[in-house]
Amino acid sequence: xxxxxxxxxxxxxxxxxxxxxxxxxxxxxxxxxxxxxxxxxxxxxxxxxxxxxxxxxxxxxxxxxxxxxxxxxxxxxxxxxxxx
Amino acid sequence: xxxxxxxxxxxxxxxxxxxxxxxxxxxxxxxxxxxxxxxxxxxxxxxxxxxxxxxxxxxxxxxxxxxxxxxxxxxxxxxxxxxxxxxxxxxxxxxxxxxxxxxxxxxxxxxxxxxxxxxxxxxxxxxxxxxxxxxxxxxxxxxxxxxxxxxxxxxxxxxxxxxxxxxxxxxxxxxxxxxxxxxxxxxxxxxxxxxxxxxxxxxxxxxxxxxxxxxxxxxxxxxxxxxxxxxxxxxxxxxxxxxxxxxxxxxxx
Numbered sequence: 001x002x003x004x005x006x007x008x009x010x011x012x013x014x015x016x017x018x019x020x021x022x023x024x025x026x027x028x029x030x031x032x033x034x035x036x037x038x039x040x041x042x043x044x045x046x047x048x049x050x051x052x053x054x055x056x057x058x059x060x061x062x063x064x065x066x067x068x069x070x071x072x073x074x075x076x077x078x079x080x081x082x083x084x
Numbered sequence: 085x086x087x088x089x090x091x092x093x094x095x096x097x098x099x100x101x102x103x104x105x106x107x108x109x110x111x112x113x114x115x116x117x118x119x120x121x122x123x124x125x126x127x128x129x130x131x132x133x134x135x136x137x138x139x140x141x142x143x144x145x146x147x148x149x150x151x152x153x154x155x156x157x158x159x160x161x162x163x164x165x166x167x168x169x170x171x172x173x174x175x176x177x178x179x180x181x182x183x184x185x186x187x188x189x190x191x192x193x194x195x196x197x198x199x200x201x202x203x204x205x206x207x208x209x210x211x212x213x214x215x216x217x218x219x220x221x222x223x224x225x226x227x228x229x230x231x232x233x234x235x236x237x238x239x240x241x242x243x244x245x246x247x248x249x250x251x252x253x254x255x256x257x258x259x260x261x262x263x264x265x266x267x268x269x270x271x272x273x274x275x276x277x278x279x280x281x282x283x284x285x286x287x288x289x290x291x292x293x294x295x296x297x298x299x300x301x302x303x304x305x306x307x308x309x310x311x312x313x314x315x316x317x318x319x320x321x322x323x324x325x326x327x328x329x330x331x332x333x334x335x336x337x
Contacts (some may be wrong), residue, residue, distance in 0.1 A: 009162060012324050019259045020252075027255070060252050063234075 017064055021057035028053020046064050087284060091276050095269065097200060114203065121184045128180075139278040140256065152176055155323075163327030167334050174214065178220045182207065186268060186315035190308065198318075199269040201261065208261035211326040215253070221334040231336040256329055260322060267318050271311045278304045 007012070032049015036042045102109045132140060132148030155176050160168040168175075182198060184244035189196025218273045232249035233242055281300045286293020 001221050009294060009324075009328055013328060015321075016256075016263065016325065019263060020255055023258050023262065024252075027251075027258075036170075056248060056251060056255075059248055060255070067198055 013064060013068075017061055020060050024057035024060060025050065025053040028056065033067060087280055090280060091273060095199065095272060097195070113195045114197045114200050117188050118185070118197050118203070120194070121181065121188055121197065125180055125184055127175075146186050155179060159320075159324050159327050163324060164334055166268040166330035168327060168331065171214065171218075171330070175323055175327060177205070178210075178326065179319050182264070182322055183315060186319060187312075189268070189272060190311065190315075192205050196268050196272055198264050199272055201265045204261040204265040207322070208257045209263070211260055211322075211329070212253075212257035213307075214326065215257075215330050218330050222334050223336070228333075231333060260325060264318050264322050266280070267314055271314055275304065275307050275311065278307060 028049040028051070029046065030049070032046040032052075035045040035049070039045065096113045097114045099110060099112045102111045127145075129142050131141070133145075135145050136142070152172070156169065156172055159179075160172050160175050164171070185198045186196060186326060187201070189199065190192045215230075223231060232246050232253075234245065234249075237245050278300055282293055282297045285296045
């Protein structure tokens with residue numbers, strides 16, 4: 001399914017997706033690194049943290065893409081089923 | 085002083101170290117600027133609310149009305165729907181505070197307080213609190229908790245999806261703070277770096293330093309104008325994103 005045309009609101013949200021992805025990976029990495037130092041399990045928890053952060057980032061991006069796709073479809077059909 | 089030290093000295097906050105007895109009052113350049121911005125905002129708000137007979141007073145009153153109408157029709161209602169009208173005053177204050185804070189850095193001897201992560205973090209926490217408040221107000225406690233699980237999620241995925249949704253809400257609040265902070269901080273670092281180019285090249289050769297002053301100043305003027313645009317843009321984006329996030333919670337079903 002092709003996405004778009006996007007509303008002005010969607011454009012603003014799209015510009016934040018990259019940063020949200022980066023923050024998710026950074027949080028996962030930081031949390032994993034801290035846990036590794038705390039439990040002396042280097043490097044396993046850092047690796048798990050990075051992968052978890054990456055998964056969370058992808059989840060956020062895919063969820064937003066799906067929401068925008070749904071909103072666009074609703075607009076095309078002349079209906080509004082809500083945002084999420 | 086090294087170049088990096090000069091940039092750090094300009095960007096970082098400075099504590100004046102005021103002591104009242106044994107109590108240390110953290111009066112810093114940023115807090116002083118923040119108080120000045122708040123006073124200017126308060127004065128502007130009072131003048132806007134009054135409907136005097138002078139042309140200036142009427143102009144200010146009309147500008148105030150146009151501003152509120154813009155916030156209502158351009159940010160709050162598109163982001164949150166008609167339910168957002170009750171929070172219009174918060175968004176009007178938020179936009180003006182961020183805008184004045186961003187612009188304060190362009191005035192000599194004043195600091196850009198939004199280049200301090202504590203300030204943007206505080207603003208983002210206020211927005212996060214509004215998101216949670218609206219969720220509780222419009223859906224109740226159980227309804228708000230249910231908004232963290234998208235419709236159609238299989239029951240066995242709920243323990244995985246629920247924490248992901250909670251963390252993604254926290255990430256959104258963090259992103260609000262980081263975006264404003266990073267944009268304002270980097271803008272000022274670029275401005276200062278361009279200015280320092282003249283002195284760095286001048287340190288190597290006085291003729292080359294004089295020659296580099298013209299292009300450096302041209303870039304400096306361009307970047308200052310860009311900073312002016314960024315000040316408006318970031319205030320708009322922060323306010324719009326807050327309204328969108330609150331709207332997503334309000335219309336989550």
